[in-house]
Structures are given as C-alpha cells and as structure tokens.
Amino acid sequence: MSVSRVAIIGLGLLGGSVGLAIRERLPECETTGFDCDPLVRERARERGLVESVCETAQDAVRDAELVILCVPVGAMAAAAADLAPALADGAIVSDVGSSKKTVGETLRAVLPQAIVIPAHPVAGTERSGPDAGFASLFHNRWCILTPDQDVPEEAIGRLSDFWTALGAKVEIMDAAHHDLVLAVTSHIPHLIAFTIVGTASDLEEVTRSEVIKYSAGGFRDFTRIAASDPTMWRDVFLSNRDAVLETLGRFSEDLTAMQRAVRSGDGETLFRLFERTRAIRRSIVEQGQDDARPDFGRADH
Ligand SMILES: NC(=O)c1ccc[n+]([C@@H]2O[C@H](COP(=O)([O-])OP(=O)(O)OC[C@H]3O[C@@H](n4cnc5c(N)ncnc54)[C@H](O)[C@@H]3O)[C@@H](O)[C@H]2O)c1
Numbered sequence: 001m002s003v004s005r006v007a008i009i010g011l012g013l014l015g016g017s018v019g020l021a022i023r024e025r026l027p028e029c030e031t032t033g034f035d036c037d038p039l040v041r042e043r044a045r046e047r048g049l050v051e052s053v054c055e056t057a058q059d060a061v062r063d064a065e066l067v068i069l070c071v072p073v074g075a076m077a078a079a080a081a082d083l084a085p086a087l088a089d090g091a092i093v094s095d096v097g098s099s100k101k102t103v104g105e106t107l108r109a110v111l112p113q114a115i116v117i118p119a120h121p122v123a124g125t126e127r128s129g130p131d132a133g134f135a136s137l138f139h140n141r142w143c144i145l146t147p148d149q150d151v152p153e154e155a156i157g158r159l160s161d162f163w164t165a166l167g168a169k170v171e172i173m174d175a176a177h178h179d180l181v182l183a184v185t186s187h188i189p190h191l192i193a194f195t196i197v198g199t200a201s202d203l204e205e206v207t208r209s210e211v212i213k214y215s216a217g218g219f220r221d222f223t224r225i226a227a228s229d230p231t232m233w234r235d236v237f238l239s240n241r242d243a244v245l246e247t248l249g250r251f252s253e254d255l256t257a258m259q260r261a262v263r264s265g266d267g268e269t270l271f272r273l274f275e276r277t278r279a280i281r282r283s284i285v286e287q288g289q290d291d292a293r294p295d296f297g298r299a300d301h
C-alpha cells in the first residue's frame, strides 16, 4: 500500500471526497481529519468522511504518513502553521489547491523540514462543504503533482500510487507551467462565467427585462459554474495573478476580433472559429474527458 495513515485538513468538497474515496478504494488505510469550522466537523462525523474527526489539526496529523491540505488556497499558510508542531518526521505534506506555484512556496516556507509535494486533482463541482463530497470524484481525472527537484523519487512515487489508487491519472509538471495551463482551462472560464452572469443580472435591472427568468441552455450552464464557492475562487485569482492576467490579455484580443467580425458582418471569421471549437469539443468527448460526474454531485439535479 502506498500510504497507510492519511490526515485530511479541510473537510469540504475535496477533503470529503478524498476521505470517501480512501474508504472505498483503500479500505486498509486509516484516516483522520480536521476542519476549523465546528459545524463542518460535526457533519463530517455524521457522514463518516474520515474514521476519526479530531478537535485540533495537531491531533489529526500526529501519526500521519501523508497530510493533505484541502483548504482554500489563501488558507494554506494558516492551516500548515497550525499543524506544524505535531508533524511526524518523514511525513509527506500535500494539498489539492487549484493553483500550484504560490501554494508550493507557502508550504515549503511554513514547513521547511517536511517533504512537500503540491498536487492538484483536476476534478470538482460547483458545490462546496461537507455534504458535497463523493467517492468517485477523482475517477478517470487527472491529478497533477508539482514537486521541486530535490524531493525524493520514493516520496513522489508513493503520492502518485495513492492518487492512482483513488482512480486518478497522475502527471508530473512544473508548477509555473501548471498555473498557465489551468489559467486557460479552468480559471479564465470561471472568470468569464462569473462576469457574464453578473452582466446579465445588471442588464436585467437596467432594462427590466426577464433575462434570468427565461434563461436556458447556454446561460444556464454559465450559472452553474458561476455558483462556485466565492472564497475558493477569490483565492485562486489572487494566487495565480500573473498567469491569469497573461491569458486574459490574449483572450481580450480574441474577443475584440470577434466583436469586429460581428460589427462588420464577417460571417466567415465567425463560422471558422465555431467550426474549430466544435471540433475541439468533439475530441474532448471522444477522449472521455467530458462531464463524467454523477448526478448527485450537481447542484441542479
Ligand atoms: N471545488 C472544486 O471544484 C475544486 C477542485 C479541485 C481543487 N480544489 C481546491 O481544493 C481546495 C478546497 O476546495 P473545496 O471545494 O473542498 O472547498 P470547501 O469550501 O468545500 O472546503 C474547504 C474547507 O476548508 C476549511 N478550512 C478553511 N480554512 C481552514 C484552516 N485554516 N484549517 C482547517 N480547515 C480550514 C473550511 O472550513 C471548509 O470546510 C481549494 O484549495 C480549491 O482550490 C477545488
């Protein structure tokens, strides 16, 4: 077995899903957990997200071989400082944060003695909290590890085996590259969804039209993404600022080109883009990368 004692800090969507996935796929592995919110701890006990929900982070990590921080990116420093005094020698400290460069720097600064291997399971939903987790969340999803050069291969192998056992496909990547790729595939799409839903809501007030009431199809898909957790996403944009701004610059240029095409009646430019994007969607579906989440993981079920 890759690891036999895992501590999960933060028992919301990601932490709960890790706990439930361990119970289902690594039943011999012992799990402890902690969340700073007492109501979350209570609900985590009721749902059995981990075997033992502790009253302090230090109690949760004392005997753990692997500690996984499942808190918002902006809370990583505080969560790591909280558990630091009780961390066992040789323990691997990892996380599930959506940005990797600043999280890695933070964890290495707060826990200089630990073996830090930042990780990002690219799997989630718009829901959050201790009721949102489910065991199959990571099945057939990528989990990207961004270890520094000096991290022992053996530790990387153990973490990699752990995520593979939970059903994920593991990839190792440079942290800065991860942040650029995820800015394009996850962070900017969320920013666009937050923005268009806000714009539609503002227009509704201005025009007294019924934009939201009659929303269906495309707009409804945007509202799902725009319902994602405000704390989590505020922290993602603050922590991945450079990559987000770089990608946003390129996106703004492309949007301006589309604006020009619409204004000038340039149907060919519009058609060419839509043809290309349809092909991209089809290839994603063919590769089995489309939405494989069970219905109970969705807010609109
Ligand atoms: N939601 C997604 O789709 C998704 C996907 C992949 C990765 N992530 C990343 O996973 C992490 C957790 O996201 P989530 O969706 O599970 O959020 P969540 O809100 O469901 O859970 C986070 C939990 O962390 C707890 N917490 C906050 N600060 C803490 C601290 N200092 N000590 C202990 N507990 C603390 C909160 O009380 C909360 O219960 C984030 O870093 C996010 O970027 C999220």
Ligand SMILES: O=C(O)C(=O)C[C@]1(C(=O)O)C=C[C@@H](O)C=C1
Residues within 6 Å of the ligand: 097, 098, 121, 122, 123, 124, 125, 126, 185, 186, 187, 225, 228
């Ligand atoms: O599917 C969703 O609802 C998600 O937002 C999941 C999603 C994504 O953008 O793909 C969101 C943030 C993550 O860090 C990883 C996955």
